[in-house]
Amino acid sequence: MTSTEATRVPSPPADEWVELAERELRRAGHRASVPRSTILRMIGAQECVLTAREIADELRAAGKPVGVATVYRTLELLEDLRLVQRLDVGGDSARYEPAMPGGEHHHHHLVCDACGRVTPFQDPHLERAIHRAAERVDYRVGDHDVILRGSCPDCAEGSSRKARGARS
Amino acid sequence: MTSTEATRVPSPPADEWVELAERELRRAGHRASVPRSTILRMIGAQECVLTAREIADELRAAGKPVGVATVYRTLELLEDLRLVQRLDVGGDSARYEPAMPGGEHHHHHLVCDACGRVTPFQDPHLERAIHRAAERVDYRVGDHDVILRGSCPDCAEGSSRKARGARS
DNA sequence: GTCGATGCAAAGAATTTGCAGGACC
DNA sequence: GGTCCTGCAAATTCTTTGCATCGAC
Numbered sequence: 001m002t003s004t005e006a007t008r009v010p011s012p013p014a015d016e017w018v019e020l021a022e023r024e025l026r027r028a029g030h031r032a033s034v035p036r037s038t039i040l041r042m043i044g045a046q047e048c049v050l051t052a053r054e055i056a057d058e059l060r061a062a063g064k065p066v067g068v069a070t071v072y073r074t075l076e077l078l079e080d081l082r083l084v085q086r087l088d089v090g091g092d093s094a095r096y097e098p099a100m101p102g103g104e105h106h107h108h109h110l111v112c113d114a115c116g117r118v119t120p121f122q123d124p125h126l127e128r129a130i131h132r133a134a135e136r137v138d139y140r141v142g143d144h145d146v147i148l149r150g151s152c153p154d155c156a157e158g159s160s161r162k163a164r165g166a167r168s
Numbered sequence: 169m170t171s172t173e174a175t176r177v178p179s180p181p182a183d184e185w186v187e188l189a190e191r192e193l194r195r196a197g198h199r200a201s202v203p204r205s206t207i208l209r210m211i212g213a214q215e216c217v218l219t220a221r222e223i224a225d226e227l228r229a230a231g232k233p234v235g236v237a238t239v240y241r242t243l244e245l246l247e248d249l250r251l252v253q254r255l256d257v258g259g260d261s262a263r264y265e266p267a268m269p270g271g272e273h274h275h276h277h278l279v280c281d282a283c284g285r286v287t288p289f290q291d292p293h294l295e296r297a298i299h300r301a302a303e304r305v306d307y308r309v310g311d312h313d314v315i316l317r318g319s320c321p322d323c324a325e326g327s328s329r330k331a332r333g334a335r336s
Numbered sequence: 337g338t339c340g341a342t343g344c345a346a347a348g349a350a351t352t353t354g355c356a357g358g359a360c361c
Numbered sequence: 362g363g364t365c366c367t368g369c370a371a372a373t374t375c376t377t378t379g380c381a382t383c384g385a386c
Contacts, residue, residue, distance in 0.1 A: 031385055067343040088256035110307045121305055129297030134316055137289055139278045141318040150309040199360055235368040
């Protein structure tokens with residue numbers, strides 16, 4: 001991998017994130033319940049973006065059922081504390097991923113139009129370009145989302161020569 | 169405005185777009201119906217991004233009521249033909265805006281966290297950075313969405329010194 | 337013991353779909 | 362005249378809320 005290669009999978013903090021989240025939740029005056037901790041561990045363990053339903057389903061399958069409402073309420077809490085990042089890639093439901101409130105491990109996303117796969121990636125050049133762009137607009141910019149859509153390696157294979165053209 | 173200033177409101181093609189859309193729809197084997205043309209004109213006339221509900225409501229208010237289902241079906245058609253761009257900014261419903269299939273007039277969006285306003289902007293520098301980034305990943309990238317979130321000029325005014333900090 | 341947190345089920349909201357009748361070519 | 366298109370209403374899906382109960386502090 002050369003220095004111009006975008007870094008794949010920015011490897012989230014996992015356990016580190018879970019502890020941070022529990023600490024921040026407590027600090028914000030919230031209680032530590034079993035269902036909540038279960039959800040936190042599930043989110044922290046996954047590197048991919050999850051929907052509320054996926055979280056609820058996987059926890060049920062794991063023998064630790066948590067009500068869907070609780071999942072949504074927990075995600076809302078975490079989003080307010082900037083501990084999860086909500087991502088709307090256009091599917092039916094919103095997706096969530098762990099985030100560091102300070103912005104470390106920040107990254108962008110590739111979305112496959114064919115299979116729906118979501119792949120995170122980091123790119124310092126792009127990141128700088130975004131910051132510069134943010135200075136040129138008249139909004140006071142805080143966050144940003146960048147989504148590149150196309151075909152993932154697996155799906156691109158099957159339709160290699162169609163070359164629908166990369167429109168801007 | 170200096171050369172480093174991002175261009176505000178990329179002024180969409182309006183009538184030009186409506187004609188293009190009708191032509192392309194016909195070319196794709198679809199019929200020209202009254203409700204459909206009405207929707208096309210509504211979309212083409214707006215420079216801001218609209219939700220399906222907004223389109224239906226405004227048309228009803230204008231005395232040209234069109235069923236919501238028809239609005240959705242028309243938007244789906246247009247999206248497939250790349251004549252509208254769907255935008256998920258995180259609200260309850262998806263937003264749509266006219267687009268040129270070739271990518272002309274392509275732009276990005278500023279979203280106000282406070283009032284929900286969506287402002288389009290163009291930025292050639294950012295655009296180039298995105299294209300370069302797209303070459304560094306292993307997806308075959310076609311489209312992209314860039315959303316900068318923060319406070320619009322009006323909303324920023326009221327909370328000027330809070331400076332919650334631009335996290336990356 | 338108090339008050340936040342949970343779960344279930346009902347409520348809401350956005351979008352899709354089935355179907356009978358009407359419009360376009 | 363055969364299809365495609367439309368509108369309405371029912372169906373789906375995602376998310377939020379009300380409320381009685383349970384559990385953390």
